[in-house]
Amino acid sequence: MTPVSWRPRLIALDIDGTITRVGQEEVAPAVRAAIHRAIDHGAHVVLSTGRSLIGTRPVVDDLELRGTTAICSNGAVWWDTSSREVVRQVAFDARPTVELLRELFPGAVFATEVTGEGNRSLGRFPEGDLWGVVREVDVAELTAEPTSRLVMRWIDRTPEEVSLRLTDVSLGDVAWWVDHGEPWLTVAPTGVSKGSALELLRAELGVAESDTLAIGDGHNDVEMLRWAAHGVAMGQAPATVQEVADAVTGTVLEDGAAAVLDRWFAA
Structure with a gap:
């Protein structure tokens, strides 16, 4: 339980399902006002999302x-909101993972991020799934x-089916998460997560570990919620996410x- 007198100096916010409805770009007025009150009080507010850069910029x-x-x-791309430049990026060779996943998930579609531009896709994703220019390739x-x-x-499966198929399967030297609302798998470079990225940023900003707050709702937020001195799960988050939150x-x-x-940061 955090003391009433405590006030966070670094606030990490997930986007989809936390400050916006999933897939949308507009932030609700009450949430927008609360974020700006925190900024006005000197807090560092950081959007920490699984979205690609091109999907994050509109928010x-x-x-x-x-x-x-x-x-x-999920921590692999850092974007300076003032200079509007990528200041840190970690990439990996996705070929071994794609080969394995294609065997495990017949009929699945895949996309690799082209940072700041869009995606290359193997197969066609439903409309609205991917941000930016999507180019179908082999x-x-x-x-x-x-x-x-x-x-x-x-396609036409459930998140539970994806998770079940991955039980006791190693995807190699990568990090990965299954979405709790869609049959969607995200893969990132090994050792990269929202939590690991935020810890690096915290050190750069000189903020104490005890002065951190994070709010999220998905499986890819678990590391971030554990990282924060005070981690808060959204009400619709899966039970496994709520369990790790404070x-x-x-x-x-x-x-x-x-x-x-x-x-x-009350009004």
Whole structure:
């Protein structure tokens, strides 16, 4: 239980399901106001998302965030919101993982991120799944260059089916997460997560470990919630995510993130 007098200096916010409805770009007015009150009090507000950079930029612009870093692709891409430049990027060879996943998931579609531009895709994703320019390619071109983010969607299946198929399977030297709402798998470079990226950023900013707050709702937020001195899960988060959090707030439809921030940055 954090003391009432405590106030976070570094605030990490997931996007989808936390400050926006999934796949949307506009932040609810109550959440927007709470974020800006935190900034006005001197807090570092960092968007920490599984989205690619091109999917993150509209939310940064909607919030008019400047002077901070956006952590994209689950920690693999850092974007300076003032210079609007990538300041850190980690990539990996996705070819071995794609080969294994194609055997495990017949009929699945895949995409590798082209940072700041869009994606190369093997197969066609449903409309709205991918941000930016999407260019369909063959498997050789899909993995011809290292990428910061590989995603897979198993069409007409469930997240539970994806997770079950991956039970006791090693995807090699990578990090990965299954979405809790869609049959969607995200793969990142080994050792990269929202939590690991935020720890590096915290050290760079000179913020104490005890002055960190994180809010999220997905399996890819678990490392971030554990990293924070005070981790808060959204009300619609799966039970396994809520279990690792220090507290649970309302759902995204209830502006749960605003309720958390208002505890320390009330109007």
